Amino acid sequence: MSVNIAIYSSPYISITQRDDGYYIQSFKKGLSIDEFQKILNSHPEIKVTNFTTIKNALVLAPQDPRRFASAKERISIEVSGDELRAFVTVNVGQPEVLGTEIVKEVVLELNRRGVVYGIKKDVLLNLVAGKTVLIAEGEPPQNGVNSQNRLYQIKEAKPEIKEDGTADHYDLNLINMVSAGEWLGEKIHATPGKEGKTVYGNPIKPLPGKDYPIFFDRKTVKAVEEEGKTTLYATRNGAVYFAGDSISVSNHLEIDENVGVKTGNVDFDGYLTVKGTIEDNYTVTTTKDIEVLSDYGVGSCKEISSREGSIYIRGGIAGKGKTVIKCKKNLYLKFVADAEIICDGSVHVGFYCLNSNIIAKEVILESLKGQIIGGNITADIRVLAATYGTPSEKRTNICVKGFDRIALKDSLEQLVQEIDQLKTSMNQYKQQISIFNISDAVKSRKSEYEKLNENYNNIRAELQVKEELRKNIAGYLKVKGEGEISILKKAFPNTFFEIKRIQKEIQTPILRTSFYYSEGTIKEL
Template identity: 60%
Template sequence: MENTIIYSSPYIEITKSGDGFYIQSFKKGLGVGEFNNILYSLPEIQVSNFVVIKEALVFAPQEPRRFGSVKEKIKVEVSGDKLKAYVTIFADKCELAGPEIIRKIVEKLNEKGIVYGIKKDALLNLVPNQPILMAEGLLPVPGMDSLNKLYQLREVKPEIKEDGNVDHYELSLINMVKEGDWLGERVAANEGKEGRNVFGDTLKAMPGKNYPLLYDKSSVREVSEGNKTVLYAKRSGAVFFQGESIGVSNHLEIKENVGVKTGNVNFDGYITVKGTVEDNFSIASTKDIEILSEYGVGNVKEIKSHEGNIYIKGGIVGKGKTVIRCKKNLYIKYVADADIYCDESVHVGFYCLNSNITAKEVILDSMKGQIMGGSINAEVRVVTAIVGSASEKRTIIKVKGFDRSSYKDRLDEISQNIEDIKAEINKYKQQMSIFSNTFDSRQNRKAEYDKLTSRYNELKTVLLDYEDSKKKMISYLKTKGEGEISILKRAFPNSMLEIKGIQKEIQKPVIRVSYYYNEGTIKEM
């Protein structure tokens, strides 16, 4: 078989015989880098034995030995995911001119079965001896998950308006809807878009997940409207959430006063009184109560919420007989001569006169806020602009205080519980989405599906309770020391302040100060 000399120098000679390449060395002195440059100029060589090359250079002289074979002119490589195909052309630039090389590339692609996503621009911009992205598949587009929207409860946050004439204390407590009102909707998940690899094979898209709409079936109805599922109120009432399940609770609206016409009111649900509660009458409910008269209430017997909040827009003039009790928060414009017992926070818009208040914390929301007379008993803190009065009326404010270390431990415990519950909720959510995406399966296994949704919602309710507790705990820990009385403007003499059993008598006016308990003493700043 005839040998053809491909390369020759004083150090080596490379010859071609049949489909093989041979190297013969004459003397030492040719480095590996220099040899690589020689190989780069000979793109038709596919090295198959590097040991032969090494021995030829290091142990020269050496007899001719085969070290390579004829490289394919056009090499096609496909990525592992079959989404990209690369072409390498082993030739010089002169060989890339003309349509013949393009024809050969197309033939090679067809030979490999590559039929999809061929890039025409790449065929017209060929470069030698390096991979060219010649075909690219199309990734599937995952389906969009369902888009769920629900009625949003208004934030319970007092709004103070001081216009110089009439001071307003506004709050939205109860979220009212009428029969037929929109409560939520789900835009259904879609299937996504299929993709293709370079061989033309279809790549299935991951369909979106349909997450369930949870609602109280006795008070909310579900209607299919095209690709939407819409929730509507079956009755008029107050919107509530139990976990993620929305419902409409019983709501009693009294358009005038609670008095002789109505008698005392005791209701299972939410109560809105458009007027007032007349003297010597009482009102009680399991949920929130709002009394919207601009004039507030007077000498009522009792206003009580067993589980919720109370909002009295116009304030209280209690005449020494009125009692207010609530499980959560109380919001009032002002209070005079009343007894208040609240498990959480008492927010007073403007002043507190001759009243006895027991709560977790007492906050006077306005910079006009003033506590005059009476006794305030809080666990965590009291915040007000003014304590006492220029007439030096006896005013007592006591803060029981708390153990900061215990509160921090409790916060850590709550945070860990939140993470644990979230992990469990995600597992149930995934299982529910599988049911929702297989409608027939859901119908055939309805009891199992209902059990899943019930447990999911129970966990969401617990999660919301923990998150609410965490929010409160973080707020409490922002208190200075282990109990605080914050006076934003001034305190008058004859005011007695007590934190964790340590008393401080105000004997002369003080300006803008916070008293707090730290390391066994009351400190101020």
Template identity: 35%
Template sequence: MIIYNNEFLEIVEDNSKVYIQTIKKGYPLKKLDEVLRTYPRIKLTNFALLKRALETIDEKVEIGIWLPSLDIEVSKDKMSVSIIVYETLDAIRENKDQIISQIKDALSQNHIVHGINDIDLNKLVPGKASLIAQGTPPIPGEDAVIKYLEIPDRKPMIREDGKADYFDLNFIFEIKEGDWLGEKIPAKPGIDGKNVYGEIIPAPFGKDHQLKYDKNSAKEVEENEKIVLYATTGGVVEQRQGLISVNRHLPIDGDVGIETGNIKFDGSVTIRGTVMNGFSVVATGDISIEGIDGITGAKLIQSLEGDVFIKGGIFGVGETEVEAGGSIFVKHVNDAKLFAKKDIVIGSYSLGSYLVANSVLVDERKGKIIGGKAIAKNRIVTAIAGNHLERRTELIIESLSKHQAYEVIQEKASLLKATQEEIVQLTTKINLIGEYKQSLNRQQAAGLDQIKIEIEKKKEVAVQLDREIKELMYNLKNVGKEEITVKKEAHPGTYIQIGAKSSLLSNMTQGTFLLEFGELNV
């Protein structure tokens, strides 16, 4: 079939291949290019031969292929179909009915049955893909929705004048048996989709989420297409290790002293009065001491897993030690030792005390740290450090380098892996022995019980190691961001240290102290 000819050349199609034959030399390559562009069905495969073909008379040179009038492309995911028409605009306009019929035939031959769009030939561009059919994507189901009882933040209330009220802290949040703790609206099924072949595409179910709670103090109940979480006991509601739980609560209306003796309690403790000189309170949960006079000379206030709140402050007289697995909130501290896994928050001042925490936060408007040491991993904030008598006051950030932190993490991870392997070995041993449980003598049965106890201990160790690794990973994000902020006055005699860099102030200053390019910016 002759596609094009003039006195210089002839372009023909033979068996879907395109050839050029020069009759007379002298036809410009640029003009030939313009001619070829008017034929969308010609696809050049060897442009380099064109110039040589124009200079060679009577030789038939293959230059490309003759494309079909139209072509269909189906996407890999079978969700869309494009049509490409290899005809000129004039040809499309002059043969509308024929083109539309060809498109429908092509769709039918390729078994395209779903999502076919109306064919608008006016929008077709020769040689360019145009969307002609589109599948219906599946709609994923709604994810499960989890809601929990909102536990008030343990933060000082901010009064209208902008000052913090450390006497009004929502600390112990008590509930009764049967109270609502949370609920889950289960994940829902989605709506199936369909590809261009009419094949069903299953919709993914919504993502499920589990209610996270302490099974010893809460239970799930199915109600009105929801799973509702209720307290199975009264007590203090808390979030511990990612679980909502209700812990036992010991309220003491008066003081801890001769009448009560030292307190040791598995749960949370609220003391309406004070803790007398020389007495101790140890609890697994939160400890709230609400007497406005605070405590004087108490020996030990220790929350193993929770927070400690002392409304009136601490007069330690060199004897008092306060420890918290969480944070410590106190109005003021005088001559005492405080250790917190999280933060120490002080409303007024710290005088001659030893403070160790992730962060030490003293009221930035009027708070003072005078004498003693404040040691933190992340940051220290106060309004005033030291005093006009130049009393030595140490503000220290003890931080690991990233290299050191990684080494500690790897060490703990190895220990965790070894502990988990030991648990698996012991569990396997129990399962093997369990097959002969009925024939065990008393001594063998006691040995089996001992293995079970050992497994539980190792599980506790594994949980603790996992918690420590996560804490180290979290702290690792803040490596290099440690800072000490003294908002108003850092007096001479104030010692500033971050990591291995330190400085003893000899002049009054203020501001935020941190490491810049490896050096302390004092």
């Protein structure tokens, strides 16, 4: 039995539904395209397939019935590519969409398409004819959180100078001491994430968080497993020390009083804190950093030497021409008088340097009270002080050997490349360790796992050395020219300056200036 149903009729056109689609017949001209579109909008079940037929029917009226559209699906279900959302379009007239039967049809079509999860009931009960709406929504997976490591922070060795008119303080925390049982770090474990679901009810696996290992010296640090995290504690008293990324507690010797008759000379493999002073004619030698905390400093001790670290002498040195200070890194002291200093790093003096011989990369007296009086100062990069010499014109010799700026820049660029390569290698090892660490093969491949850790730590240790060198070179390149002597206040006559073997005798007082080597001569700024 053939279908012939009248859908719309007016003095201008009629629309009928037949077995093979929808037909338009026009009776007279006068109906615009826009008006015809309004008629179509009220019949979302009609899908136009031939716009030319519509145009001819309206423009060339009258016209015999001609097919211009097909029937849309009553219920159209579309599911997004990720299967997390389903959309429905109800292609029926508005009167029909208000009935309960259409809701049943939508539910049956959802079931037929397998959409069973996250169906929005409120949307289902408020469908709109011809409008595409979100009918079901799945639950996306929640990916796991990466493990997070937090470690004890080594305080930067930076002297603080206070000048309050009543007392001069020169304070510095050089050695980071901890006691047994003290917190050293923690690792919050990676989480597996939460499973999601598609609108089809299928599970969506989350990406588990990456597990980054936390490195520590098992001889001096213990790991305590707690809910969701691993906490590190010191197993002995000592100084916090990092070898690469691995935290450890190094040997730390603390002498409560003086180094002298009771203790004898000290030669220690580790860090040393002397709460008193170092008495005359005694020697202190260590591999790591040394702190001498007496407010009165030291007198004519024989020698203080750090083979690998820095030295901090809170009260300064009155050496009486006998004391020798040697260190691999930096030296920090409040004042120095009548002493000899050999330092591979920078010498930072709080207030004055009197009749002393100093060899270092840099010699810096940052305080506006800083004075260099007498003696011989030899630096590779620069010397900075407020005052040089005295009104009585005491002979003061300042020599800056200088450097090749181009060569130093080239070495910095090479160093940056090496650092980048080390970081790349380190990240590769870190990724391998991360994957390896969460696999079930750790126990059976323990030696391989430990080798990865060893390689990673070796690279990290090398990276730290190069990073420190890069930081130093970058600082050197901030110096004016290729060697600089900075005068923050005044230089008195009989002060002798030399930069890159070019000499300058100060014959009249000079105020606030800098001398630097550039283009074969000493320039002043």
